[in-house]
Amino acid sequence: MLGDLYASALSEARAREEQIGISALEAMIAEGAAPLDALTALSPTETVRVIAEVKRSSPAQGDLAQIPDPQLLAQQYEAGGASAISVLTEQQYFNGSLQDLAAVRKAVSLPILRKDFIATEYQLLESRAFGADIVLLIVAGLEQPLLQRLYDFAGELGLTALVETHSAEEVSRAVDLGAELIGVNARNLTTFEVDRGLFERVADQIPAGITRVAESAVASLSDVERYREAGADAVLVGAALVQDSDPAQLVASFAAVS
Numbered sequence: 001m002l003g004d005l006y007a008s009a010l011s012e013a014r015a016r017e018e019q020i021g022i023s024a025l026e027a028m029i030a031e032g033a034a035p036l037d038a039l040t041a042l043s044p045t046e047t048v049r050v051i052a053e054v055k056r057s058s059p060a061q062g063d064l065a066q067i068p069d070p071q072l073l074a075q076q077y078e079a080g081g082a083s084a085i086s087v088l089t090e091q092q093y094f095n096g097s098l099q100d101l102a103a104v105r106k107a108v109s110l111p112i113l114r115k116d117f118i119a120t121e122y123q124l125l126e127s128r129a130f131g132a133d134i135v136l137l138i139v140a141g142l143e144q145p146l147l148q149r150l151y152d153f154a155g156e157l158g159l160t161a162l163v164e165t166h167s168a169e170e171v172s173r174a175v176d177l178g179a180e181l182i183g184v185n186a187r188n189l190t191t192f193e194v195d196r197g198l199f200e201r202v203a204d205q206i207p208a209g210i211t212r213v214a215e216s217a218v219a220s221l222s223d224v225e226r227y228r229e230a231g232a233d234a235v236l237v238g239a240a241l242v243q244d245s246d247p248a249q250l251v252a253s254f255a256a257v258s
């Protein structure tokens, strides 16, 4: 399945490249604002940081929410005290787009994570051109030399990479890259099973000084508390927020967990 997700994301990127070439992206980047300092925004503090996600649907959960106005949702997240916003931009499986990313960029002053299946320099350039400050790099989806190349290029663009892992071995690969922001995703990207105990099993493998993000499977406050007790500096939450009638209040309750 992870291979299908990358194949879809790459085919979407190739189609976009026919419309907007690399030099056009470089011109957009030159004209745009500098990236925000995501590492400071997500740095460890007395309460857990919340990365709140704009997520319409997913292969594991199907349709979650229509989200006709992603700007409004992002503003609600910001009002609730989110430290960053995640925007899914893959279209086929997640019903997202770079237009969502650009719209959210205009609506909030928080760092924005482009959540997609990134495997090329072109996708990194377009992430920056459309207003992302953070990009997702998934260890399970990329061989180490390519992962290192993309990690380094993201840094050259001023982007912060959230390096996503699913095991102690993948954490070690993320550390070898020089990653300063490491995520542990409770969702297996092949079977879609969730394992909320994974974070507590591998968090200790992430050296001090690296920001730790617990990703996925937050259904309630007790899940945030569990991740926090296990050492999470930040939690990444999608489905629970987009399906709640008061996302600002839910973010606020998560962000108060100490």
Ligand SMILES: O=C(O)c1ccccc1NCC(=O)[C@H](O)[C@H](O)COP(=O)(O)O
Residues within 6 Å of the ligand: 005, 053, 055, 058, 059, 060, 061, 185, 187, 189, 192, 215, 216, 217, 218, 236, 237, 238, 239, 240
């Ligand atoms: O959410 C999915 O079904 C999914 C399947 C395969 C690859 C990635 C997937 N989601 C991306 C994410 O990492 C999540 O959207 C994010 O961590 C939030 O998860 P949740 O709070 O469980 O919606």
